Amino acid sequence: MERDDRALDGLLQELARAPEGDDLFVHRVLAKTRRPDSRPALFFVAAAGVLVVLGFLFEPAPSARLGFARQACLIPEAKTMRLIGLDGGRRLVLGEVPMSSQVRVPAGMPIVLQAVGEDGMALWTDREVLRLRPREVRAPSSGPLVTFDRKSARPVDYGRDVKPILDQYCAGCHAEPDLLALAKPFDARHSPLVTETHGTIPATERRRLALWVDLGAARP
Amino acid sequence: MNAPGIHQALEPKDFEALVREHHRRLLAFGLALTRRPEVAEDLVQDALLIAHRDLGKFDAQRDFGAWVRGIIRMKYLEWTRSHRTERVSEAQLEELDARHREWDRAAEEGRGDALEALRRCREGLGEHVAETLDLFYVDRQSCAQIALRLHVSEVVVRKRLQRARDVLGDCLEKRLGAADGA
Numbered sequence: 445m446e447r448d449d450r451a452l453d454g455l456l457q458e459l460a461r462a463p464e465g466d467d468l469f470v471h472r473v474l475a476k477t478r479r480p481d482s483r484p485a486l487f488f489v490a491a492a493g494v495l496v497v498l499g500f501l502f503e504p505a506p507s508a509r510l511g512f513a514r515q516a517c518l519i520p521e522a523k524t525m526r527l528i529g530l531d532g533g534r535r536l537v538l539g540e541v542p543m544s545s546q547v548r549v550p551a552g553m554p555i556v557l558q559a560v561g562e563d564g565m566a567l568w569t570d571r572e573v574l575r576l577r578p579r580e581v582r583a584p585s586s587g588p589l590v591t592f593d594r595k596s597a598r599p600v601d602y603g604r605d606v607k608p609i610l611d612q613y614c615a616g617c618h619a620e621p622d623l624l625a626l627a628k629p630f631d632a633r634h635s636p637l638v639t640e641t642h643g644t645i646p647a648t649e650r651r652r653l654a655l656w657v658d659l660g661a662a663r664p
Numbered sequence: 665m666n667a668p669g670i671h672q673a674l675e676p677k678d679f680e681a682l683v684r685e686h687h688r689r690l691l692a693f694g695l696a697l698t699r700r701p702e703v704a705e706d707l708v709q710d711a712l713l714i715a716h717r718d719l720g721k722f723d724a725q726r727d728f729g730a731w732v733r734g735i736i737r738m739k740y741l742e743w744t745r746s747h748r749t750e751r752v753s754e755a756q757l758e759e760l761d762a763r764h765r766e767w768d769r770a771a772e773e774g775r776g777d778a779l780e781a782l783r784r785c786r787e788g789l790g791e792h793v794a795e796t797l798d799l800f801y802v803d804r805q806s807c808a809q810i811a812l813r814l815h816v817s818e819v820v821v822r823k824r825l826q827r828a829r830d831v832l833g834d835c836l837e838k839r840l841g842a843a844d845g846a
Binding site for chain 1: 676679680683684687688689691692693694695696697699701704705708709712713716752756759760763764778779782783786797798799801802803804805809812813829832833836
């Protein structure tokens with residue numbers, strides 16, 4: 445009998461979709477089949493609530509795994525991948541890893557990927573906000589696994605990290621609104637605020653400025 | 665105990681167990697049809713919800729997988745119509761369904777689960793073939809992208825993928841003790 449590649453193809457796609465046998469799909473389907481006003485359903489909701497609370501108390505936060513093989517292939521000049529966590533209006537740097545790595549990240553947290561060049565500035569910022577499901581594995585690689593969690597995330601704050609630099613090195617000649625107009629959000633590499641400073645801003649402070657711009661140049 | 669020929673309805677708790685048992689093979693069926701995970705998930709979810717609604721009409725002694733696949737096929741045809749997408753031919757659908765019937769039977773008779781068997785088969789692939797397979801199925805890269813990444817020609821990528829499928833197909837049949845033509 446001639447082999448049916450389409451059937452095998454479907455199995456391979458399913459293995460790739462949920463390599464760890466993830467059954468979130470089942471939960472979603474079964475949740476839709478339960479009546480919200482029935483007592484058993486209420487019991488299950490209550491039980492699930494208790495389990496969630498116990499889970500938070502005794503289990504590590506649910507996480508997901510992510511690799512960057514595709515981006516490494518498409519942006520060969522990128523050296524590292526920066527993971528930006530979105531927390532309300534704040535942007536947090538979850539961490540930065542070599543392109544060949546894979547990372548474990550908090551599930552459910554909105555994350556934006558940014559490929560970074562050798563000079564520490566963004567080469568590419570993903571337009572899509574990722575929000576991975578618990579135990580989801582997306583584009584895994586065989587590279588080293590690095591874990592990022594909410595605790596290790598560091599916010600970049602305009603008032604604390606950027607304004608003091610502008611005050612010290614730029615405010616003597618330029619008004620703050622004029623300086624801020626020179627920042628192109630998510631593109632420090634082409635922002636005059638970073639690239640055309642005529643004063644002597646030390647490298648560390650310049651990197652901090654670039655990072656704030658690459659994170660979107662948000663200010664209160 | 666029901667007498668032969670008497671309709672035996674399915675209980676909700678049985679439905680849950682059957683969904684757990686069959687959902688991954690049903691998703692593989694949906695993926696084989698659409699090749700798009702998000703569409704396959706929607707089709708299978710809709711089919712299972714219809715199955716749940718019509719539980720009273722289903723005879724528990726019949727094949728649950730075949731019943732839901734029938735609903736998925738119906739939903740798939742609706743989807744191709746509404747999206748003006750080229751559809752799989754009726755003959756291919758029959759062939760696909762036949763292969764899934766075999767896999768269902770293998771699971772039922774304790775010969776093994778097709779996905780688990782495939783996972784084990786994949787572990788036996790050579791390094792280059794496995795890498796190509798992962799780039800294609802896991803990273804969902806095109807043959808051209810894979811060729812660029814691995815510094816080989818597209819022809820080599822296609823040959824590796826075909827070889828992977830041949831090896832995996834043989835291995836799967838051996839592991840499940842395929843009952844072709846049964």
